[in-house]
Structure formats: structure tokens, C-alpha cells
Amino acid sequence: MELQLKGKVAIVLASSKGLGYAAAEALAAEGAQVTLVGRSAASLVEAAARLKVKTGIEALTVEADITSAESIKRIVEMTVERYGTVDILVNNCGGPKPGKFDQLSDEMWQEGFELTLLSYVRAIREVLPYMRKGGFGRIINITSSSIKQPIETLMLSSTFRVGVVGLAKTLAPQLAQEGILINTVGPGRFATDRVEQLDELAAEQRQISIEEIQAAEAARIPIGRYGAPEEMGRLIAFLASPANSYMTGQSLLADGGTVTAI
Numbered sequence: 001m002e003l004q005l006k007g008k009v010a011i012v013l014a015s016s017k018g019l020g021y022a023a024a025e026a027l028a029a030e031g032a033q034v035t036l037v038g039r040s041a042a043s044l045v046e047a048a049a050r051l052k053v054k055t056g057i058e059a060l061t062v063e064a065d066i067t068s069a070e071s072i073k074r075i076v077e078m079t080v081e082r083y084g085t086v087d088i089l090v091n092n093c094g095g096p097k098p099g100k101f102d103q104l105s106d107e108m109w110q111e112g113f114e115l116t117l118l119s120y121v122r123a124i125r126e127v128l129p130y131m132r133k134g135g136f137g138r139i140i141n142i143t144s145s146s147i148k149q150p151i152e153t154l155m156l157s158s159t160f161r162v163g164v165v166g167l168a169k170t171l172a173p174q175l176a177q178e179g180i181l182i183n184t185v186g187p188g189r190f191a192t193d194r195v196e197q198l199d200e201l202a203a204e205q206r207q208i209s210i211e212e213i214q215a216a217e218a219a220r221i222p223i224g225r226y227g228a229p230e231e232m233g234r235l236i237a238f239l240a241s242p243a244n245s246y247m248t249g250q251s252l253l254a255d256g257g258t259v260t261a262i
């Protein structure tokens with residue numbers, strides 16, 4: 001299948017590592033121009049070098065914290081300055097703070113909202129004029145499997161990610177006639193730096209090795225292993241492409257079959 005991504009311009013938020021980077025690499029491998037975003041300059045340099053080696057694409061890198069409205073504006077402005085437009089937006093963010101309901105203060109709720117939901121709203125608002133002008137747009141929101149199966153210890157994620165689903169579902173019909181499609185993906189457990197840190201923490205807390213934690217986690221996944229970030233990258237590349245021409249407003253889990261609810 002030809003994804004027809006050659007020359008398309010993509011912004012991927014929070015993309016110096018992990019799932020964001022994997023999405024950027026999958027898009028670049030199909031010939032798209034990409035903007036990488038993250039807070040650490042060193043991680044961005046490393047990510048851009050890796051992307052160049054793997055795909056031949058020279059990414060634009062923007063050092064920015066996506067929780068600020070000004071940063072989101074700057075990311076879009078710099079992309080348009082370099083490439084002339086924006087065709088694809090992959091919304092992604094760092095994971096919100098873990099915690100059960102009783103452990104969360106107003107400040108933590110506010111922070112979680114700004115990171116996981118408001119940053120996505122702002123990015124969509126900034127890219128829409130360019131997508132409308134070009135008569136083409138693809139927006140993909142990275143969330144979590146908590147959109148279908150809430151996770152008790154991840155109260156902020158389980159609350160705000162569902163907000164992203166509502167946002168996408170409400171926007172989809174409003175944008176459909178303009179050639180702009182918006183979909184949401186929910187990862188289960190992928191082997192990224194963040195998940196490794198979480199596994200290390202769990203190993204420390206339970207006084208067992210990280211290998212034991214990982215084996216126990218993998219055993220809970222019907223496919224029997226963690227996802228590889230590239231597997232999420234390929235799904236996002238399809239959703240972001242002209243080859244996806246009829247799917248909008250949908251939420252898709254990539255979780256190795258973990259969530260069994262319909």
C-alpha cells in the first residue's frame with residue numbers, strides 16, 4: 001500500500017523519545033518532513049541524528065515545553081516558516097503524574113489538564129488554519145489504554161485522556177467536509193524509557209528484579225510481550241496518511257489485546 005506521505009509536513013509533539021519519536025520516524029520513513037519537539041536540547045539533537053541516519057530526513061527540532069501556549073504557537077510558526085504549511089499533527093505529551101484520587105491536589109489536577117488536554121487543544125487550534133487552507137489534514141492524538149479501561153493509580157490520565165476522546169469525537173464531524181480527519185490511539189504497554197523507569201520503580205518497591213517485573217507485566221498481555229514503539233509508529237503513519245481516507249473520530253487501542261471490553 002502506498003501511504004502517499006512523501007512531502008507532507010508533520011508536527012509531532014513530545015517526540016525526542018519514545019512513542020512520539022517512533023511516530024516521527026515512521027512518517028519520515030515514508031518521506032514526510034517532520035518537526036521534533038521536546039524540552040531537552042540534548043535529546044533533540046540525538047533524536048534528529050538518529051532520524052537522519054534511519055530515514056535520510058533532516059528534521060526541524062524545536063526545544064519547547066508543550067504546556068505553554070506561546071510554545072505551541074512557536075512550534076507551528078517555525079514549522080510553517082521552514083516547510084510552508086502543516087498537513088499532519090501528532091499530539092503527544094509526557095505522562096501525567098501518577099496517583100490515586102486522594103493523593104491529588106488542585107495544582108496536580110491543573111497541571112495534568114494543561115499537559116494532557118489543553119496542549120492538544122492549543123496545537124489543534126494553531127494548525128487548523130493551515131490544514132483548512134490546504135484542504136487536507138490528519139490529526140492523531142496519543143493517549144493511553146486508560147481511555148477504555150481506567151487505571152486506578154493513574155487518576156489524571158484516566159480522566160483527561162477520555163477528554164481527548166470527547167474532543168476528537170466532537171471535532172471529527174465539524175472537520176470532515178474540509179478533508180481533515182482526527183483519530184485517537186491508546187497505547188497499552190510499550191518498551192519506552194518511561195515504561196522502563198516505571199518498571200524500575202516497581203522493582204525497587206517490591207524488592208525484586210526489573211526482569212521479574214517485566215516478565216509479570218508481559219504475561220498479562222495476551223500477545224505475550226510489550227509493544228515495540230515502531231509498532232505504534234506504523235499505526236500512526238497510516239492514520240496520518242491520505243491512505244486513511246474514511247476513518248475519523250475513532251479511538252484505537254494498540255495494547256496486545258489487554259483490554260477485553262467491547
Ligand code: NAP
Nearest residue numbers: 014016017018019039040065066094095144189190192194
Ligand atoms: P517517554 O519515553 O518518556 O517520552 C516522552 C517524550 O515527551 C520525550 O521526548 C520528552 O522529552 C517529551 N516531553 C515530555 N514532557 C514534555 C513537555 N512538557 N513538553 C515537550 N516535550 C515533552 O514517554 P512514552 O512512553 O513515549 O509515552 C508517551 C505518552 O504516551 C505519554 O503521555 C504516556 O503517558 C503515554 N502512554 C505511554 C505508554 C507506553 O507504554 N509507553 C502507555 C500508555 C500511555 P523531554 O523530557 O526532553 O521534554
